[in-house]
Amino acid sequence: LxxxxxxxxxxxxxxxxxxxxxxxxxxxxxxxxxxxxxxxxxxxxxxxxxxxxxxxxxxxxxxxxxxxxxxxxxxxxxxxxxxxxxxxxxxxxxxxxxxxCPRSERDFHTLFNYIHINPAKHGAVHISDQVARTEGGVWVFPKNAGGDLHDALATYPFSSYPHYTRQHGKDAMVNAWFDYPLVAHVEGDLS
Missing domain, CATH: 3.30.70.1290 (Transposase IS200-like)
Incomplete structure (x- = not known):
């Protein structure tokens, strides 16, 4: 339906x-x-x-x-x-x-972030554990590491992330990770 x-x-x-x-x-x-x-x-x-x-x-x-x-x-x-x-x-x-379907505005923005973090999740861009890691199924971004993750994602050309960075700026994109944190969808999620 x-x-x-x-x-x-x-x-x-x-x-x-x-x-x-x-x-x-x-x-x-x-x-x-x-x-x-x-x-x-x-x-x-x-x-x-x-x-x-x-x-x-x-x-x-x-x-x-x-x-x-x-x-x-x-x-x-x-x-x-x-x-x-x-x-x-x-x-x-x-x-x-x-x-x-996203169930709420929060869900929409969390999915937006999930899509954009995918190159890091699957190793298409390199990030260290000091930049982002999961704790109890939640992606953790230390406040001082957001710029490094952003810089890695902003270079991945097969995502809408570089477009949004040009449109809204680095700070807006990094702040979105803290405003709408990513929770792992399913234990062992492959996609």
């Missing part, structure tokens, strides 16, 4: 967590397709990140039917493209996708 004019948090992973989008070129391909599909389906994209084996989106759909069509189109076109490059026609690239 999808609703019109509603925000959704989307997670999609590759089949068997294959690192199909390991190279920057592959991530660029998916990023460019994502931008085209967002425009094609009339979606509003609030936050996004692309990693080697999954992506996260926070978006708003105007029409309920658009979400499934959008994902099907993005997954279909990207699969055909990477399979052609790899000489693997018909290979299943995407496993599935999961969606949920």
């Amino acid at each position: 999808y609703l019109d004019n509603t925000e959704y948090f989307i997670t999609a992973s590759t089949c068997n967590r294959q690192r199909v989008f390991l190279s920057d070129t592959r991530k660029e391909l998916l990023r460019d397709m994502l931008r085209r599909k967002v425009e094609q389906y009339g979606l509003t994209l609030f936050a996004w990140v692309i990693l080697m084996d999954h992506y996260h989106l926070l978006l708003r759909i105007a029409e309920r039917a658009a979400l499934q069509r959008f994902v099907k189109s993005l997954h279909g076109e990207s699969a055909v493209s990477v399979n052609k490059e790899d000489g693997s026609p018909g290979r299943r690239v995407w496993y599935s996708y999961w969606d949920r």
Whole structure:
């Protein structure tokens, strides 16, 4: 059941967590397709990140039917493209996708932060334990370390984080981590 004019948090992973989008070129391909599909389906994209084996989106759909069509189109076109490059026609690239609606403004902003911290969570950008760590399932950012984490995330080109940094500044982005702390979704969460 999808609703019109509603925000959704989307997670999609590759089949068997294959690192199909390991190279920057592959991530660029998916990023460019994502931008085209967002425009094609009339979606509003609030936050996004692309990693080697999954992506996260926070978006708003105007029409309920658009979400499934959008994902099907993005997954279909990207699969055909990477399979052609790899000489693997018909290979299943995407496993599935999961969606949920943010339950509150706080939940929306926490998901926004979760998307942006993902490159650090999965080692796509380097951070030390002194910069961020988890304690009891909660991400901990020492006050004096926010700048180092920000600097690492601001260099990751396959996320909306650099855009928001240019638009709102470093302090606003760092303060958002403290205003809307990240709680681990599930013990052993892989995405």
